[in-house]
Amino acid sequence: MGAAPKTRGGGLRYDACVIGAGADGLAAAATLAKAGLKTIVVERGERPGGRLVLREFHPGFHASPFCDVLAPIPAEIFWSLDLARKGVVPSSASTSLAMWPDRSHVLRWPSPEQSLLRQAARLAEETRLRAGRDAESIPRRPLFAPAPAPAPWPGDDWLTAALTDKVAREVGDPDAAAHVMALALQGRAADPFLRGSALHLLAHGGSGLVTRGLAGALADAAREAGAEIVCNAEAIDIRQARDRVCAIGLADGSQIETRAALSTLDLKRTFLSLFHWDALPKPVARRVAAFRMAGSTARLLLALDRLPGLDAASMRAPIHVAPDPAVMAEATAAWRSGVVPQHPPLSFRIVSASDPGLAPASHAVMTATLGCIPFRLFDGAWTREKRDLLRDRALAAIESVLPGTMARIVAAELIVPPDIEEALGATDGDLWGGEIAADQMFGFRPGFDIAAPRTPLAGLYLAGPSSPAGPLATCGAGTIAARAMIADLGRPR
Numbered sequence: 001m002g003a004a005p006k007t008r009g010g011g012l013r014y015d016a017c018v019i020g021a022g023a024d025g026l027a028a029a030a031t032l033a034k035a036g037l038k039t040i041v042v043e044r045g046e047r048p049g050g051r052l053v054l055r056e057f058h059p060g061f062h063a064s065p066f067c068d069v070l071a072p073i074p075a076e077i078f079w080s081l082d083l084a085r086k087g088v089v090p091s092s093a094s095t096s097l098a099m100w101p102d103r104s105h106v107l108r109w110p111s112p113e114q115s116l117l118r119q120a121a122r123l124a125e126e127t128r129l130r131a132g133r134d135a136e137s138i139p140r141r142p143l144f145a146p147a148p149a150p151a152p153w154p155g156d157d158w159l160t161a162a163l164t165d166k167v168a169r170e171v172g173d174p175d176a177a178a179h180v181m182a183l184a185l186q187g188r189a190a191d192p193f194l195r196g197s198a199l200h201l202l203a204h205g206g207s208g209l210v211t212r213g214l215a216g217a218l219a220d221a222a223r224e225a226g227a228e229i230v231c232n233a234e235a236i237d238i239r240q241a242r243d244r245v246c247a248i249g250l251a252d253g254s255q256i257e258t259r260a261a262l263s264t265l266d267l268k269r270t271f272l273s274l275f276h277w278d279a280l281p282k283p284v285a286r287r288v289a290a291f292r293m294a295g296s297t298a299r300l301l302l303a304l305d306r307l308p309g310l311d312a313a314s315m316r317a318p319i320h321v322a323p324d325p326a327v328m329a330e331a332t333a334a335w336r337s338g339v340v341p342q343h344p345p346l347s348f349r350i351v352s353a354s355d356p357g358l359a360p361a362s363h364a365v366m367t368a369t370l371g372c373i374p375f376r377l378f379d380g381a382w383t384r385e386k387r388d389l390l391r392d393r394a395l396a397a398i399e400s401v402l403p404g405t406m407a408r409i410v411a412a413e414l415i416v417p418p419d420i421e422e423a424l425g426a427t428d429g430d431l432w433g434g435e436i437a438a439d440q441m442f443g444f445r446p447g448f449d450i451a452a453p454r455t456p457l458a459g460l461y462l463a464g465p466s467s468p469a470g471p472l473a474t475c476g477a478g479t480i481a482a483r484a485m486i487a488d489l490g491r492p493r
Contacts, residue, residue, distance in 0.1 A: 013038075013257040014038045014039065014256060014258040014259070015037035015039065015258070015259050015489060016029075016037050016038070016040075016258060016260050016261070016482075017039075017042065017256050017258040017260075017261050018032070018039065018040070018041040018261075018262045019235045019248065019261060019262065019263045019264060019265060019274075020041075020042075020263065020264035020265055021041050021045070021048035021049065021229055021231070022048075022049065022050025022052065023049075023050065023474050023475050024463050024464060024470075024475060024478030024481075025041055025043070025050070025463070025478055026041070026048060026219055026221065026475075026478070027081065027218065027222075027475035027478040027479050028262055028478035028481055028482040029041045029225070029227035029482075030218075030221045030225040030227060031225075031478070031486070032227065032262075032482045032485065032486065033222065033225035033226040033227040034226075037485075037486065038226075039226070039228070040227070040228045040229075040230060040256060040258075041228065041229045041230065042230050042233040042248065042256065043230065043233065044232070044235070046231055048215060049214075049218070050215075050264075051064065051066040051424060052064065052070075052218075054212055054358070057301045057303070057411070058411035060303075060359065060360040060363070061301075061358065061359050061363070061410075062212075062357075062358045062359075063301050063351055063358060063365050063367050064367075065299060065415050065419075065420075066297075066420060066424065067299075067369075068318070068369065070474045071124075071203070071471070071472060071473050071474050072090075072473060072474065073473070073475050073476075074125070074128065074473050074475070074476055077473075078090070081218065082221060083218075083221065086213070086217035086220055086221065087213050087217065088214055088217045091211060091354065094313070094316075094317075095314075095316075096179065096183060096318050096320070097317045097318070097319045098175065098319075098322075098323055099320070099321060099322070100175075100322045105175040105176055105178075105179050107180075115170055116166065116170040116171065116180060117180070117183070117201065117204075120201035120204070123154055123202055124202045124203070124472040125472075125473075126155070127153065127468065127472055128469045128473050128476045130153060130154060130468075131452070131453075131467070131468040131469045131480055132480045132483065134451045134452075135451075135453055135454075135480045135481065135483050135487070136483050136484065136487050150443060153443050155202070155442070158201075158202070159441070159442070160195045160196060160438065161195065161197075161198035162194060162195050163181055163185075163198045163200060163201065164181070164192045164193050164197075166198040167180050167181055177325075178325060179320060179323060181323060181328065182320035182323035182345065182347065183204055183318075183320070184200040184204045185200055185204075185328060185345060185371060186204065186318075186320075186369055186371065187296070187431070188200060188372075188432070188436070189294060189296035189331070189335040189336075189371055190328075190332060190436065191328070191329045191332045191333070192328050193325065193329055196437050196438035199436050199437070199438070200436050202441075203432065203436055203471035203472055211355065212355065218475075233251075234250060234251040235249070235251075236249055236250065236274065237249030237275075238261055238275055238460065239255070240457070240459075243458060244458040244459045245258065245259075245457065245459030245460050246258070248261055259459065260488070260489060261459060261460050261461070262453075262460075262463050262478075262482065262485060263460065263461070263463065263464060264464040264478060266293070266427050266433040266434065266466045267288055267433065267466035268291060268293060268427040269427050269464075270462060270464070270466075271288045272288060284448070284455075284456050284457070287446070287447055287448060291440065291466070292434060292435040292437070292440065293428040293434055294428070294430050294432070294434065294436070295375040295420070295421070295428035295429035295430040295431075296335055296372055296417065296429075297370070297420065297429065297431055298369075298370040298373040298390065298394075298415060298416045298417065299367065300348075300368040300394050300395075300413070300414050301367055301412065301413040301415070302366040302367070302405075302409055302411075302412050303359070303363070303409070303410040303412070304363060304364040304365070304405075304408040304409060304410065305409075305410050306362060306363065306364065307350070307353075308350060308364065308402055308404070308405060315350040315353035316350070316354050317349075319348050319349065319401075320347045321398065322343075322397070322400070322401065323345070327343050327345070331343065331344055331345055331371070331372035335372040335374050337378060338378030338379075339374065340374065340377070340386070340389070341372050343393075343397070344370045344371060344390075344394070345371040346368055346369070346370050346371075346397050346398070348367065348368040348398055349367055350364055350365070350366050352364045352365040364408075368394055368398065370390070370394055373390070373416060375417040375418060375421070375430075376428075387414050387416065390414060390416070394414075395409075416429070417429025417430075426465075431465070432471045433466035433467075433470050433471065434446070434466050436471065443468070445467065445468045445470075446462065446466045453467050453477070453481035453484050454484060461481040461485050462481065463480070463481035463482070465477070467481065
């Protein structure tokens, strides 16, 4: 028999334990604490923020290793967390640029092509609101009566629509159409000709830039509400008693006693790494095993000794390199085979143009996001040679539309899907918590018999990217799960 586990907090029992201090975890903690629930957040990293945290990848040069933009923070959540007072200013690019070696195309807001993106944004918001209503209202029916059929989710017709068809109906110019598709599929792997691929327009990531102050502002909001945040504390075990969550085991051997747990990890990470192999009911284990992950993002961080030769508006815009639907389809086929595409979809930004503090004076930080990059290669691990090959392909693509870039590079760092999994705990390096597909969106996400964010395990709530609102809004999934927990814990026991 081993020693009894230590208990965090001097033996205090918490109402809620949030696993993960990313945007969703911090928003959930603030919501729970404001409702009067004694809340603790455990984060395995050195500081809160998750993918929002910027890192110095070369002396004096900073960037987020994982993303440049976030899905929008819903307005009511932004104001409820008082982020404006904490110095967070919503920021977005007013243009998007697609460049080929011989031409370019500019999307400006507003523009005719924006009508489709506005439709997608409205649908994403309706979906988030529907998920929120489901979380806060618990249907009651007489004992033994059959459950009523759920109301249809908004946007069911998008489940069978191909991205190419949706775009073609709204955008006539071929370059503009390719540009919109590149926006939708940035960093992902999807064949735009396949049915259901239009769903990527809903989760295209928005245009809100990752700012240096956002992680700190969210952490401050949680602490001001009364939540406790503990870093360097990795959750490794969710414990149950009488078929209900009762404690969270940590890597240091201690445990946190809690009435309920809220996980911001993806579906597979939550259930396959935090439960003993025989602790899950078989139907739950089968569903989790069948849920498809789609890690496909690589990132290239570049330190430049001087600004590129672009006008001011272009330096603040995302730049998509030679988008082409046929090339996207070929790259997706290569990704499914575990092969690095010859021409991976790529976009880049001069992030220091929007935030000059990211680079030394007169220097610049460029970040590139690549899609269709396999987590598992068919011929083995990601060796240094394979990383160098991918880096060289990415640099060649950027050089083809922005000559002289390679001569400006002071340092470069490549981040591939296994690196993302290691850093964030995202299964297969999937930043969106599961494949964006017809059978894994809306009410099918994550697909339990009980509607998300509740799970089949009493006292466990899913607030991460695998929940319905996860890919659609920053802080949305966390707030929704917190409200569901408040509704449940507030009822008579």
